[in-house]
Amino acid sequence: MDILRFITAGSVDDGKSTLIGRLLYDSKSIMIDHLEAIERQTKNRDDGEIDLALLTDGLRAEREQGITIDVAYKYFSTPKRKFIIADAPGHIQYTRNMVTGASNSELIIILVDARHGVIEQTRRHSIIASLLNIPHVVVAVNKMDLVEYSEEVYNNILKDYDSLAGQLGLKNVTYIPISALNGDNIVDASQLLPWYKGDTLLNYLENVSLADDINLTNARFPVQYVIRPQTEQLHDYRGYAGKVISGIYKVGDAVTILPSGESSRISMIELGGKKVKEAFAPQSVVIHLRHDVDVSRGDVIVKDEDIPLIEQQIEVLLCWMDNKPLIAGNKYLLQINSSRVRCVVKTIDYKLNVNTLEKDLSPDKAGLNDIIRATIKTAQPIAYDSYQKLRVNGGAILIDETSNVTVGACMIQ
Amino acid sequence: MSDYKLDYLDQLESESIHIMREVAGQFERPALLFSGGKDSIVLVHLALKAFRPGKFPFPLVHIDTGHNFKEALEYRDNLAEEIGERLIVRNVEDTIKLKHLAEPKGKFASRNALQTYTLLDTIEEFKFDACIGGARRDEEKARAKERIFSVRDEFGQWNPKLQRPELWSIYNGKIDKGENVRVFPISNWTELDIWNYIKRENIKLPSIYFAHKREVIEHEGQFVAMSKFVLIEPTDKISVRKVRYRTVGDMTCTAAVESNATKIDDIINEIIATKTSERGETRIDDQVSEAAMEDRKKNGYF
Secondary structure, eight states: OEEEEEEEEOOGGGTHHHHHHHHHHHTTOOOHHHHHHHHHHHTTOSSOOOOGGGGGOOOHHHHHHTSOOSOEEEEEEOSSEEEEEEEOOOSGGGHHHHHHHHHTOSEEEEEEETTTOSOHHHHHHHHHHHHTTOSEEEEEEEOGGGGTTOHHHHHHHHHHHHHHHHHHTOOSEEEEEOBTTTTBTTSSOOTTOTTOOSOOHHHHHHHOOOGGGSOOSSOEEEEEEEEOOOOSTTTTOOEEEEEOOBSEEETTOEEEEETTTEEEEEEEEEETTEEESEEETTOEEEEEESSOOOOOTTOEEEETTOOOEEEEEEEEEEEEOOSSOEETTOEEEEEETTEEEEEEEEEEEEEEOTTTOOEESOOSEEOTTOEEEEEEEEEEEEEEOOTTTOGGGTEEEEEOTTTOOEEEEEEEO | OGGGOOOHHHHHHHHHHHHHHHHHHHOSSEEEEOOSSHHHHHHHHHHHHHHTTSOOSSOEEEEEOSOOOHHHHHHHHHHHHHHTOOEEEEEHHHHHHHHTOOOOOSTTOOOHHHHHHHHHHHHHHHTOSEEEOOOOTTSOTTGGGOOSEEEEOTTOOOOGGGOOOOOTTOOOOOOOTTOEEEEOTTTTOOHHHHHHHHHHHTOOOOGGGSOEEEEEEEETTEEEEOOTTSOOOTTOEEEEEEEEESSOOOTTTBEEEEOOOOSHHHHHHHHHHOOSOHHHHHBSGGGGOTTHHHHHHHTTOO
16 A cells, blocks of 8 residues: 545636545545534535535635635545545635645646636646646546536547647646546446546546656655764764655665765664665665764765755746745745755746746746746755756745745746 | 555655654754653654654653543653653643633533643743644644644744645744744544554553443443543433543543454454544534634644
């Protein structure tokens, strides 16, 4: 059994909440007390059907305003897999939430209303999926019941989306015709869609191969914490605690510590207190080095044969997440994994229209939910990979030092 | 390459250890809030994996309502001694006396809300800047929306509208003096994950998690342990039943479930078969209103 983290993109109007409700309900992940609470709320409805959308209903603060504030996480599992759903609101003003939810997702379900086909919102969600480099895309063509389960309608949407996917360079796109409301092709194959021979949605989610989503080639180990018991018996114990974010490390490997560039060899690896010969992503371990070199939190231990980029000036695609605008020249903290350095956003090169992919080449500033390309200079060199090559070592956040708030998400180019 | 695949429990474990080490790396004075319940017991187990052979970079802190099960308190003291880590206990009883707080009234009067006062005082007393807790997102809808690093203001309050975006596995624990961060390393675990992990790791639990005979009061279909903290009325239906606890909170607001499960496998089977959520079945304090947890969190609760 493994874990699949996915995000659903779409608005309430596309049936997103109904879809999530349906997945939870049909996979029997809804508990009776939660269901009863919903039944109480739906008593007033004419058809007496349970409103599955209410299963994803959130906080009172949201109900009062009729909005979704934030990403909510939902959990369900089948004998094959544990699923973590990041449920992010899909409206234009919530690009920030979608980027947040997408950053940890291996798969995105993009909901398309069969009556409307590929619209501006579909394009926006797909652009974000491509920027965040989500490995798997499912286009769920919903509300097939409202287009009489027409194969032609479905095929036309497929053709339209195919060209969008090509334009954005999206890989691994899968199409599934569904009706979330009626449960067609969610868990069970629909009798009403005999022309569709593919997987049901749950079937696909259970079986999509995740093996390639973890990079086992480019070994990266950001040090989080140094374990030094300094007791009599463990006088010389000095272990570097962290998570192997990618690649494989073996005892005896020749390694370089970045950004200092010092070299050593791995003398011991511990996993949960036990010695092991090797460690691989995404294990949390303790690494020991043969030499007494200077290593502290924020350093990255890499293997000699595969060194990441080490620069003080980086190009990023940046999603701005703060109400205060970003103006070129502003200073922030940049955090990539456990490393935090001061930085300045030197220039804003262009602003990306997330609906059309057009570039505004002379923006004076970036506002909340804008996606821009910028050049950032850091006070110290950082060790990174391009986000497209290695997601886990190419994403960084910007922190406003005066408010402490996370104000930007950077995908390093 | 199939040798390099992690089971889902290993993935969850690694994520949680990573989060705990971020706390150790980012904060000056963290604490681990320990209740004696299974989730905080799993936290301690994860901390052992994260920091041994070193000492924990934080003490265990228990906010004792005075309404705890004695089995949970015994377990707490034994565990702290066994692992040789510092345990700080602060009592809600003392806060009530010192600050002349009104004791909650009613049949199952819960000190749950008062716990927040003692917690905030303890945070102030020790100047804790981060408090690790065992809350999970599958428990409750307010928790489903809370960050793993959840920044609280100096009154401990959670503001759902002003949460920091949390991207990738990058945690921003930067705060001003006086503020603190609540950290939830097992956010992504479900109740069943916890039990499967307890089984796999062979983690000892307080005995009340397993079926035992107990004198209980039947109240609206739930069974609450007889204790001096509950107001007993002549009309109460009292009986001895075989029960176990699914969650361990205060004796006044935690209900037991009828069960014959004396082994962990039996418990796991019962949880797979159950149709009621953990908090729904056992927490009387959540059933006060639709937004009970949301309100408590906004006031500084976990």
